[in-house]
Amino acid sequence: MNPEIIPNEDPSSTDNAAASTGQKNVKTIIKQIESDGTIGISVDCVIFGFDDNELKVLLIKSDFEKYQNKWSLLGDLVNNHEDLDEAAYRILRERTGMDDVYLEQVKAFGEVSRHPAARVVTIAYCSLINIEHHQLKILDNELHWHRVTTLSEMAFDHQKILDVCYEWLQKRIQEHPLGFSLLPKKFSLRELQNLYEAILDVKLDRRNFRKKFFSMELLEDTGELETDVPHRPGKLYKFNYDKYQKKERKKWFGIDF
Amino acid sequence: MNPEIIPNEDPSSTDNAAASTGQKNVKTIIKQIESDGTIGISVDCVIFGFDDNELKVLLIKSDFEKYQNKWSLLGDLVNNHEDLDEAAYRILRERTGMDDVYLEQVKAFGEVSRHPAARVVTIAYCSLINIEHHQLKILDNELHWHRVTTLSEMAFDHQKILDVCYEWLQKRIQEHPLGFSLLPKKFSLRELQNLYEAILDVKLDRRNFRKKFFSMELLEDTGELETDVPHRPGKLYKFNYDKYQKKERKKWFGIDF
DNA sequence: TCAAAAGTGTTTCTTTTACACCCATGA
């Protein structure tokens, strides 16, 4: 089951007090993998958020000795009895308390020596969450939102994984309405445009941007307006997921490379 | 290292007499995984070819009891000391004797019960090979080219994997020059158009198709003509990989969904 | 000389881009 769009709802419960870091048993299991000569499987989540007109990613400080003080993605070994997707949702839930979020598999990374202690193949998942819906509560390992554009010194091959996921996001957001998962349910067109401009690192013409989105007929005017802005308030829209889902997908886009 | 385009060359050696099916030891290892309670990792290759104006995929009969007589993709467990990509190239080499082919990872499939004997996560790779460059020599397990459009009764979740890879191919071929890997090095525009029409299952206008490809300026006129055709022979072209590689990739395609 | 596919241009329509002024709000 390939997760499609899941509309983001205000979290009914942000109770994640029970979230474990999942880091405790990892070392033991890694040791086992090491001695077995088997291959371990993990999932790493690249959790994107959008705040202050910038794309952010959720990171922790690695507690693996070799990579002390380097930034690390949120990952964990896959349990024997859980699907890959389930593992990704679990990691997300443990860290953010949310499970009704956008999540999609991006790529498997399996270089022999990507993990210094043992052979571990990892499956990278991309997740987009609306930062407003979740105040980080568990701050183990300096969990925090980090700007995507100013990153260096990551643990393992996590820089590579992040790069691949970021490129994936840049492409995907243009042909799939992922972006709305990063915004509040009701948003202004300016917020939407800021999101696209930040992710793609381009400037877009405001009028053409509006025209484009309105012509898709997937935005619904909520009748509400922005508040607390020091200028004329913009209209608030919401994205019509139902209508989008019912739209038929075209298989012919036109050859271009 | 994400394999980009590799131009297909005539194979200098199609000697693959030493290719092993890789199936002998699989059962033993699966048993071990089963008893260990660990998770196995395999690679499955979806090897597409194009012949007789139809898209084909290379399949064998499964020798796993439960799926006797069902069609199966070419796969094998990943060795401890090899990258995922290497494993995919190995499988390809063992089966086709070629290793200078197009190969790309598509997706990991990790449902808990996708393999009836043990927990095995598989990474699907898509490979495109030019059928003319390889006469199948090892026909173990009824190895053969099967039409993609008339398939049923596949082993494991291989139907699902094939479907995902086929959809991936349909999309990918429109924005990436994969298709040339399925054709002879020198081809006519009609062959190229037949390829696109077969893969996408659409009819295309001949004049617009030509216009489109010529405007990309990536086809080189070889000066040669088709032979042995019962009508006016078409010009033969080759694809200029160098020029394509040097082209800068645009990150802005236009929002459309 | 016939059958079959190659080769070739123009027009129409659609989509994309570029661009400037008035409007509503809060300070």
Added chain:
DNA sequence: TCATGGGTGTAAAAGAAACACTTTTGA
């Protein structure tokens, strides 16, 4: 009343789609 960003339309350009006749070859 000012500063700030919201909201709007049109013209030009580029790209995609529709469409028919002549040419070359082998049989």
